[in-house]
Amino acid sequence: MRRTGTVFLLLLILFLPISASADTGPKPSVRIAFTGGEGLTFYGTLLSRYDSTGPASAWNGQEEYASYHPGEEGYEVWRKFVDYKDADGFYFLQEWWDCSENQALNWIYYPPSTFKILLYFPDSDTFCISPVYEKYAFDSYFTADLSQWESGTLSAVRSYDYAGEILALAARIVLTIALELLVAFCFGYRGKRVFALLAVVNVVTQVFLNVFLNVVHYRSGPWDFTFCYVFLELIVFLLEAWIYAERLPRMDGTRRIRAVGYAFVANLLSFVAGLALAFWLPTLF
Structure with missing residues (x-):
């Protein structure tokens, strides 16, 4: 019995570095599926209560810290999100996605824990913003309905299986x-x-x-x-x-x-x- 206990203790010790490792393995995620947005061209991001999370951070106005620069593909969309002013002071962390094709926004590397969903529709040059949501699980799933996107607001519900x-x-x-x-x-x-x-x-x-x-x-x-x-x-x-x-x-x-x-x-x-x-x-x- 003493030998078997020793074997399990050795296994436990072997697993300790895995748990404590700084940046290995899966990371928390926020995954949002959109409904009612078929045929629409739109880009999405999560605005954060804080100005950074993991490697993502809000732009401080200095050119060397910008994720995009004039002339680069995606700069115009990035600039639209940068210039957006949230009423509650939430931050754009320079991460955004083209949600048109797969009707989804998946932030899979250190997403903000407290966030708003912000969508930009280039064809009408308009935004759509959600209320504040919280990450509720390691992988937090939401479903957002875009049928009323023209009103400028959208809502999402938890959709964990x-x-x-x-x-x-x-x-x-x-x-x-x-x-x-x-x-x-x-x-x-x-x-x-x-x-x-x-x-x-x-x-x-x-x-x-x-x-x-x-x-x-x-x-x-x-x-x-x-x-x-x-x-x-x-x-x-x-x-x-x-x-x-x-x-x-x-x-x-x-x-x-x-x-x-x-x-x-x-x-x-x-x-x-x-x-x-x-x-x-x-x-x-």
Whole structure:
């Protein structure tokens, strides 16, 4: 048991630099899908409450800090956004997108946490501005309706796929529990009382583990998810190993080391399967 604990601690240490790394891995995003804008030419940006976020910042008026210069493609649109004066003093951070073709605005690298959606329509030389919104998840999804864009205002609603997330979470829990019970069968465990114990313990630990990890991924993204996954899997293994070592020998007369070995193999396989599912079926996370 001491060896298995050491193995998991080493895995935990290996994952620590990943969590603390300054600029690796996925970054938070704000993704806005537009409806009712088919056939329109328009550009979009997010105005920020603050004058910088990550590498993006408002122009200070000095030529060397401008993202575009006269004569460059995109300069005219950039200049329109620069000259726009927001009533609440929100800043244009020199990041903008042509939203006409895919009807979307995806700020995938350090988007502002508090923002307004600003759209520019060159054919009519007009702007359309939204109220203030907040980033609510690691990947925050919104849908904005452009059917009334000529009024100069637009509104957006959160459009995160919570239903799909819940279904995927349930599928992950069922798959991991089934895997651990299959491992128990391979270890020679039989009988209703034994499988009742294994089922109860696995349901409790897997529901807690997966619900917590889902919340972590929703709030903080895949790197924190991975770090917490390693740490919590270690805790679950130690807890299950203790329960099985205490209870299973009394039920079927097997040795304690066998119960600990089962806990180790079952949790190792469910951990590997969980990472595989994260790669093959990302909607599960």
